[in-house]
Amino acid sequence: MIHGDNKGLVLPPRVAQYQVVIVPCGLTAKTTEEERKRLLGGVEDIATTLSQAGIRVKADTRETYSPGYKFNDWELKGVPVRLEFGPKDMEKKQVLSARRDTGVKVGIPLSGLAEKVQTLLDTIQKDLYDKAKKAYDDHTIIVKKWEDFTPALNAKNVVLMPHCDQEECEDEVKERSKGRNDDDAPEDAKAPSMGAKSLCIPFDQPKGDDTIIPGTTKCAQCGENAKHYTLFGRSY
Known part of the structure; x- marks a missing residue:
């Protein structure tokens, strides 16, 4: 997924099974049973408050794992927000929040x-969307000449190309874009061997100087009349 990192998934809140995980902290061998019950009771109260507000929340009260293990476990699963709650937090009547996407912690x-x-x-939902949208926009290239098609793919872009909408032409696009910069160039060892395939026909077609003109705009691959822009890309 576009939001993932080296720690695991980074899930947008709207699709996450759990939007918030609460991890009790600061419980040691010296913690009395009464202190333990008070802290865990506070964790459950926080979970109830969030759940009643419609937030999907999980209180991780597993006693056989350390807080550090739980942090890594839930980061791997991509839960958007972690709330840490320990004895000092209980005294201050606060929780310490940690964002999965940025790691920023705030009381x-x-x-x-x-x-x-x-x-x-x-905020996290919007930030993730804006980041993904920018990455998509920055790596979407309009190509009108075939000689520009494979180099654009090799630069890790997806390509919008005027296309005739013929299956035979699409098969040829896939064959001709297999790791070559042009028809006469030798196989590029650094380029992916898999050719491009059509991903979709966007509802929002390019406008202005890039508008498809029926009978005039040609398919960049075969030269037949183009019907619309098709988005092509490689699957890795």
């Missing part, structure tokens, strides 16, 4: 917690 008061967490989730 959040327990008063009005549900509203603040929901705002944080909305």
Whole structure:
């Protein structure tokens, strides 16, 4: 996924099974049973507050794993927000939040917690969308000449190309874009061997100088009349 990193998944809040995970911290061998119950009770209260506000939340109260293990476990699974709650947080009446996408940590008061967490989730959703949209826009190239097609792919772009919408032509696109820069060039050892395939016909077609003119605009691969721009890319 476009949002993933070396730690694992980075899930947008709207599609995450759990939007928030709460991890109790600071429990040691010296912690009394009463202190343990108070802390875990506070974790459950936080989970209930968030759940009642419609937030999908998981309280990780597993006793056989350390907080560090739990942090890594939930980062791997891509949960958008982690809330840490320990004895000092209980005294300050706050939680420590950590964003999965940026790693930024911020203390959040327990008063009005549900509203603040929901705002944080909305911010993460927007930030992830904006980041993905920019990456897509920056790597979407309009190509009108075949000689520019494979180099654009080799530069890790997806390509919008005027296309005739013929299956035979699409097969030829796939064959001709197999790791070659042009028809006469030798096989490029650094280029992926897999050819390009059509990904979709975008609803939003290029406009202005790039508008398809029926009977005039030609398919960049075969030279027949183009019907629309088709998005091509390689699958890795």
